[in-house]
Amino acid sequence: MEQFRILLTHSAWLLPLCLLAGVAYAWLLYSKNPPWSKKLNYSLAALRFLVVSFLCFLLLGPVVRYFTNTTEKPTIVFAIDNSESVRLFTDSSTLRSTRQGLAGIREKLAENGIETAVKTLDASQQTDLNGIQFNQKSTNLDGLLNNVAETYENRNLAAVVLLSDGIANQGKSPAYSDFPFKLYPVALGDTVPKRDISLPALQYNKVAFSGNKFPIVAEVRNDGFGSATVGVVIKENGKVLERKTVNLQKNKLTEQVTFTLTAAQPGKKHYEIVVESLPGEFTKLNNSKHAYLEIVKGKLKVLLAAAVPHPDVKALKSAIETDENFEVDLYLAGIYPLKKADYDMAILHQIPSRLRAGDEVLQMINSKKLPALYILGAQSDLAEFNKQQTAVFVAPRGNQTDEVVPVINPGFTKFGFAENAAATFLKFPPVTVPFADFRLSPASEVVLQQQVGRLKTTKPLLAVQTGAERTVGVLLGEGTWQWRLSEASETEKAPHFDKLVTDLVQLLATKENKKRLNVYPVQDEFLVSEDVRFQSEVYNAIYEKIYGQTINLTLTDEQKKTRTYNFVNGENFSGLNVGILPGGVYRYTASTTLEGKRVQDSGEFLVQDLALETLTSLANHNLLHQLARKNGSKLYYPTQLNQLENDLLKADFKNLIFTQESLKDLINLKWLFFVILALISAEWFLRKYYGSI
Numbered sequence: 001m002e003q004f005r006i007l008l009t010h011s012a013w014l015l016p017l018c019l020l021a022g023v024a025y026a027w028l029l030y031s032k033n034p035p036w037s038k039k040l041n042y043s044l045a046a047l048r049f050l051v052v053s054f055l056c057f058l059l060l061g062p063v064v065r066y067f068t069n070t071t072e073k074p075t076i077v078f079a080i081d082n083s084e085s086v087r088l089f090t091d092s093s094t095l096r097s098t099r100q101g102l103a104g105i106r107e108k109l110a111e112n113g114i115e116t117a118v119k120t121l122d123a124s125q126q127t128d129l130n131g132i133q134f135n136q137k138s139t140n141l142d143g144l145l146n147n148v149a150e151t152y153e154n155r156n157l158a159a160v161v162l163l164s165d166g167i168a169n170q171g172k173s174p175a176y177s178d179f180p181f182k183l184y185p186v187a188l189g190d191t192v193p194k195r196d197i198s199l200p201a202l203q204y205n206k207v208a209f210s211g212n213k214f215p216i217v218a219e220v221r222n223d224g225f226g227s228a229t230v231g232v233v234i235k236e237n238g239k240v241l242e243r244k245t246v247n248l249q250k251n252k253l254t255e256q257v258t259f260t261l262t263a264a265q266p267g268k269k270h271y272e273i274v275v276e277s278l279p280g281e282f283t284k285l286n287n288s289k290h291a292y293l294e295i296v297k298g299k300l301k302v303l304l305a306a307a308v309p310h311p312d313v314k315a316l317k318s319a320i321e322t323d324e325n326f327e328v329d330l331y332l333a334g335i336y337p338l339k340k341a342d343y344d345m346a347i348l349h350q351i352p353s354r355l356r357a358g359d360e361v362l363q364m365i366n367s368k369k370l371p372a373l374y375i376l377g378a379q380s381d382l383a384e385f386n387k388q389q390t391a392v393f394v395a396p397r398g399n400q401t402d403e404v405v406p407v408i409n410p411g412f413t414k415f416g417f418a419e420n421a422a423a424t425f426l427k428f429p430p431v432t433v434p435f436a437d438f439r440l441s442p443a444s445e446v447v448l449q450q451q452v453g454r455l456k457t458t459k460p461l462l463a464v465q466t467g468a469e470r471t472v473g474v475l476l477g478e479g480t481w482q483w484r485l486s487e488a489s490e491t492e493k494a495p496h497f498d499k500l501v502t503d504l505v506q507l508l509a510t511k512e513n514k515k516r517l518n519v520y521p522v523q524d525e526f527l528v529s530e531d532v533r534f535q536s537e538v539y540n541a542i543y544e545k546i547y548g549q550t551i552n553l554t555l556t557d558e559q560k561k562t563r564t565y566n567f568v569n570g571e572n573f574s575g576l577n578v579g580i581l582p583g584g585v586y587r588y589t590a591s592t593t594l595e596g597k598r599v600q601d602s603g604e605f606l607v608q609d610l611a612l613e614t615l616t617s618l619a620n621h622n623l624l625h626q627l628a629r630k631n632g633s634k635l636y637y638p639t640q641l642n643q644l645e646n647d648l649l650k651a652d653f654k655n656l657i658f659t660q661e662s663l664k665d666l667i668n669l670k671w672l673f674f675v676i677l678a679l680i681s682a683e684w685f686l687r688k689y690y691g692s693i
Contacts, residue, residue: 009061022053074158074653081164084613087134101641140171156656165189166620189619194282195224207324305331307353315481319501333357352384371471377478391465403430416522431477519590583609
């Protein structure tokens with residue numbers, strides 16, 4: 001239904017003047033003795049009065065306000081936990097009948113004017129409940145329910161039916177979240193304890209140093225076997241490296257067994273730990289676990305120097321120390337002195353400083369031509385900063401500052417970002433940057449851009465220069481400690497911030513790559529549920545990027561099985577997606593032809609199979625009970641689907657009426673032009689016709 005009102009942009013007291021103008025115009029034109037009848041004269045005067053009065057009315061700028069009402073039916077979303085644990089540990093006939101029962105409920109709801117939809121863990125929209133594949137390698141129930149809330153924000157979302165076994169092995173527990181809808185959980189899985197031997201966890205460092213010994217500790221869990229003896233082996237490429245015997249005790253749930261290995265040549269390593277099965281064991285799917293680690297020559301030494309104490313320094317140090325490849329030394333003018341060490345790169349927080357603090361650090365990095373990351377702040381000496389590096393020239397406009405949030409530059413390819421990093425960065429608190437003009441050198445690339453309020457700009461917030469005499473990075477703002485704190489407040493970790501910092505340090509500390517062909521995976525480690533993607537860069541003889549080359553890529557797994565791909569290095573090429581790969585260490589070789597010569601690049605990456613869905617066979621119905629109580633409903637079992645259907649139909653979900661308001665200038669309505677034209681034409685025709693008789 002559509003309604004409208006006419007609004008005036010000028011005072012309504014001007015309306016009588018419009019009418020007066022129409023009367024005056026008609027009287028002046030038709031007050032004399034006409035050659036036609038008096039009745040026709042009044043009619044012509046009325047036409048002229050209407051036209052002139054209406055034209056004067058249009059000069060007042062009237063606006064038509066439209067109100068359009070749209071009725072939206074209530075929607076019930078069926079959120080399906082389609083993880084492997086549901087398929088593995090739920091009776092197949094129960095799972096099949098439950099899906100059929102929910103499909104029947106959807107039909108009943110549709111008959112009663114209620115819309116329905118289906119969502120799964122991979123955020124896809126399904127149409128057929130019976131066609132869903134229960135093959136997801138992990139379960140993030142909080143992410144599933146939040147995705148439903150975001151998808152149906154400002155919509156008539158009446159309720160959500162959650163089908164799950166309650167086993168959540170990724171993300172935070174949904175019990176800690178508040179959802180803007182009523183939740184009806186349906187419980188699957190098995191809550192009866194089974195006799196089982198499993199490997200729930202491994203403890204090891206992801207980085208080991210060549211020539212050193214390192215431990216891998218396996219935790220063996222005993223459910224229902226009492227006292228028993230089992231063997232535990234560790235393998236590499238299918239070869240048994242060591243076997244140990246573990247005596248399980250009746251009153252002790254877990255036992256630990258430690259394998260000590262020697263780190264050999266640098267590279268990525270993959271070990272499999274297997275606990276041998278016992279007769280009568282419920283499942284063997286959780287009897288093995290994989291360890292993935294990297295053997296390196298030694299740690300990269302990073303100097304973190306600051307002119308004055310600042311919370312940014314602690315956040316940066318914490319982020320760098322999440323990667324065991326780095327060792328951080330702290331310098332703080334007047335507090336922590338400069339050590340004599342061979343550093344691989346330096347981070348300079350508000351150095352050069354207006355207080356002259358940290359000048360000895362500047363002398364050291366300049367003499368050694370160390371790569372450096374400059375971070376600007378209130379104490380920065382911008383004139384000296386412009387002399388120290390050529391990546392970004394800052395021309396301040398007075399002493400003003402801007403508050404900006406980071407936006408990822410999609411054109412930056414030196415390292416990659418996680419798929420949801422862009423959205424996370426936009427939620428970060430703003431940092432303070434100089435209000436200035438920024439000029440980038442030709443060798444500089446922008447990593448992050450500035451967004452002021454809701455306005456995205458092309459101004460740099462973080463830039464790197466890797467093609468010049470000295471590798472340099474510039475972060476143009478202070479306050480990034482709030483980014484780490486903000487991200488950690490939601491997830492208890494800060495993976496996006498930490499990855500940005502460690503990738504940036506790795507990029508700046510790595511010696512300049514002069515290879516003409518550079519093919520690399522977007523990250524060093526993938527999960528078996530993630531697509532593996534590659535980026536490529538090709539250079540001519542003077543190291544300018546070129547495009548259009550056909551690149552051959554060969555992947556080799558631990559069993560020496562090869563996979564071959566061909567792609568063209570296009571200017572707008574978004575990268576090669578090779579899809580999902582089985583777990584293990586992969587080595588790759590890429591080649592192309594440049595100026596008649598064959599050039600190659602090679603490397604390796606990991607695909608981790610964490611086997612999250614086989615860690616436990618025991619359904620967590622307590623979690624589903626909590627969700628039901630918190631949302632004012634109750635937990636349903638597969639035998640209670642009729643009760644669920646009745647409760648949904650009795651809930652009396654209401655239609656939602658949305659009112660949309662729109663404004664349009666009256667003068668822009670085309671049909672009014674034709675009405676005025678018709679009135680003027682009628683007057684002209686009558687005057688001509690009767691005036692000529």
